[in-house]
Amino acid sequence: MDKNEVLARVQEIFRDILDEESIILTSETTANDVDEWDSLSHIQLIVAIEKSFKIKFTSREILSWKDVGEMVDNINAKLA
């Protein structure tokens, strides 16, 4: 799966969990750019991403991402 495919799937998950169809993610998107993305919905997103990609993040990984791009890289690394 290439990076754009992962990003598109992550974007779908964001739209579903945050219940907001207009969300558009890029590699540079951060929590500040999406209203509904707060510390609580963050963990909901992570659990949904883990389920969708059948992967598991470590706690340290979850705390390390600065933007969506780093999260997507992390997913990609696990899928490889």
Next chain:
Amino acid sequence: MKSFKELKKNLKIDLSSLPILKIALLGDTATQFLATAIRGIGADRGYNIDLYEADFNQVERQFMDPTSELYAFNADYIVVFQSTHKLLSKYSEMPVEKQHELADERLQFIQMISNSIQSRIIYFNFPEIDDVVFGSYANKVNSSFTYQIRKLNYELMNLSIQNANLFICDIAALQNKLGRDVMFDSSVYVSTEMILSIDSVPYVASRTLDIICAALGKFKKCLILDLDNTVWGGVIGDDGLENIQIGHGLGIGKAFTEFQQWVKKLKNRGIIIAVCSKNNEETAKEPFEKHPDMVLRLDDIAVFVANWDNKADNIRQIQSILNIGFDSMVFLDDNPFERNIVRENVPAITVPELPEDPGEYLEYLYSLNLFETVSYSNADSERTKQYQVESQRVSLQKSFTNEAEFLKSLDMISEVRPFDKFNAPRVAQLSQRSNQFNLRTMRYTEADIEKISKENLYKNFSFTLSDKFGENGLICVIIMEKENQEILFVNSWFMSCRVLKRGMENFTLNTMVKYAKENGFKKIVGEYISTQKNKMVEDHYQRLGFSPLNEQDRNLYIMDVSNYEERECYITTK
């Protein structure tokens, strides 16, 4: 079970038309998701939940400080979630010589909070964490965490028996079902301080609401069973008595035996069991009468309907005999087609989506916790018999043309008693169960009833009714409040629908008026508060000769006891 995401969406719906329920939630870990799920499940159960969520880790302060937000909020229910996680951390920091006191210390705290507040407390018990410090040897060491946590859960049960306002929400049982690895998610814990996984939160919220709904009178009273491939394996009409699958030994028969054992336990607890089967009646009854391995027998079944009509109509017929709401019925059938017909035509009934494999029936049914209750009394186990007797009465009545003659022939006797510690459980239970013949639909717990029985402000009566066919047990309750020296206000009047049309209303009113006259009261005031279910008693007070209190308020009625003439009835006082 709805997912957390779906429950969260429930909160975007306008719930303002639903009744409000005030719940306080106190936890020693973060509880935001649980709060969301409780409100979401509440919406599905028909309540607009006004939830007060205490700040993080304030359980002690909120209870101990009489000026706290908890007391100011005045919740109907207080949900307390002290986690095993935090308890383990506390244990780990204790001096070794104190560790054997962990359970007792926590129990004292719980006793203290149940004494400190009138509201009902729903306390989560402790799903086990095995810290394997001693391995299995922990069972032999009374200061081990395993020993202390099991002692705590055991003693919590005893504490809840002693404290009528304390209810245990059994999330330890939930963890047994789901598994600890499902219940706890380390990444959720690390990033949010919440110890419940997102997948388990809806289950925990649901178990919490099960208790609250039961206390509010929403619970299941009747289980209706299909027969072929539900109660036994195979089709009795095709396979014959010798070839249906039931009984111990190898094979699927034991799944049906164990299913029947479960049904029998429910029946013994007071759930009414009915049969609704597409069969000839004779053929359908044959296994109950003749098969040696059947656990259920005909006398376990309150209403037996076997014919070739459609099941929705048959369930309506069962409902008309039992006189209970469709929303208190559960229908089990292996056939998805029949399930859908019933679901579509009997909207309020619960129809679980039974798994295809009968071997999975029980574990699936365990996961639903359909039969939550907040009371249990010995009278419950008699219920099936009472409904069977009721059908005998119905056939006797058909032989009389005159109703008075029929009522006389019943030789009815009622015992009138004030509330006491023996009848308090049944009085509380009747207040929770009665929906139709209930003038103000006040729900009481045992603790409420005990309190009322001790206060001079109230005059209360409980009534039993027996006749030549048998005992109905305690079936009617009156609570009157002495408004002043002249007026008695009827705070509660509720009656079991089992004894409708026997003149019990007249007997009850005669008793109330007699008390009023003997104690110098001049007037009795009654009120009808309308609910979705109590239309039956809309004209109750008018029928009994009360007049509207005034023009404006059409729900208050008054009677002058000096002009009262004893109403005709054929019930004698024991």
